[in-house]
Amino acid sequence: MPTTGTPNTDSLEIAVSIVICTHRRPELLGACLDSLIGQRVGGSPGAAHEILVIDNSALAEGRPVVERRQAAFALQGVPLRYILEERPGVSFARNRGVAEAAGALIAFIDDDERACDGWLERLLEPFHRLGDAVDIVAGEVEPDFGTVPRPGWLADDMLHFFSCRWGWDSESRFLRETEWFGEGNCAFRKRLMAGRAFPTDLGRRGDGLLANEGVIFVEMRRAGAATYYVPAATVSHFIHPDRLNRRWLMRRMFYQGVSNRLMQRRNGQAEQGCNFNVNLADLAAIDIDSLEGESLWAMIRLYYEIGYASALAMG
Known part of the structure; x- marks a missing residue:
């Protein structure tokens, strides 16, 4: 399947691959990519990151969005790659991203999210500081209502239905077994995917609302993967006005x-x-x-x- 911008990684130590799965939202994808300019890996000097855009639309609307930005990222030493995955479903897109990733760590951010300042470095910091004691790191997600006022009926305890505001703590710590996180703002060791895949019978397909492709993280955690929560590793999630109704x-x-x-x-x-x-x-x-x-x-x-x-x- 088509790719563009495939990098020569021989001279780079790719520490983390940022994977963005997108479906027919070129404007939001552009905003997401723009928020990643200037993000840093932290940790070992010389460690670099790459960005993979997995386009899950046969119309390939994401291709020009990526191509317009590849030069800017290249100036920062960040390979930006476009990959077309025509099999419909976010699980196919996530699996393709994992397969294509060069980094030992994989970070997910969704196309309708924007990384806040310092997002990547904060998300990866527990891996650098705690080493093998950490397998998965989850960040926080804040709602972005754009130009539309937040509805009065939308209470704080309903925001997680919109994949926002997990709110487990104000300080970083390990998550308990019953505390969950969203796939749109997390990082994990690629080796955890050995023998695993995001289930293609679950998860979004186009405009459908099936969920739970993230059950794979439940499996990892049941097998002993330690998950760390960093509320300061924040992304903003754009909530489309069409969704702001009961x-x-x-x-x-x-x-x-x-x-x-x-x-x-x-x-x-x-x-x-x-x-x-x-x-x-x-x-x-x-x-x-x-x-x-x-x-x-x-x-x-x-x-x-x-x-x-x-x-x-x-x-």
Whole structure:
């Protein structure tokens, strides 16, 4: 499959490969790449990084975005490579990025995110300081609403539905087993991928809302991979205005229920009991756009349960 800008890495020590998976969002991809100019690896003198853009669209909208910036990154000694992965699905794109990466460490940032100042150095610092005691490092994600005001109904404890604000601590520390992180801002040792792959039956495809391709990190952690949280390694996540409504959130939670059940089935886990009774005519009559607070939370939980129950009937 086509690539451009394949570097000669013989004279470079590629310490980390930054992988950006993108799908038909050239303007956001450009902003993401611009935020990476000037980022530094830290640690050993002479250590370098590369950036891989994995375009998951057959229309290849990301190619000109990358080509316009390759010279600027080259001046900083940073190879910027474009790779077209036409098999649809973010899991195919993530797997391609891992396969192409030259670094012993891989860092993921999403195309709708922008790295804050010092992001890369802060994300990698635990690997330098703690060595083999750390296998995975996760950063924090702050919401970016652009020019659209944040809706009044969108409470802080709902932001993680938009892949933002994990909020585990104000200080860096190891994560507990029950504390999760997002694939859009993390770094990990490439060797952890040996014999593993992001599951291609899960994760986003185009505009679909299936999730949980990050279950691979759950597998790594169950196998003993130590995960460190660095709240200062921050990215901002652009939340598209089309998502800033309750109906999108209900759809999102329905597919989270579907995704969670498919993940459990894949891992041979026991089914959860579904405990709800709903009259569909009554449900259709509810004015979702007026809900907030606990009423909104109740509807979020209901749509999740319906999605989960729907997945039980899937073959």
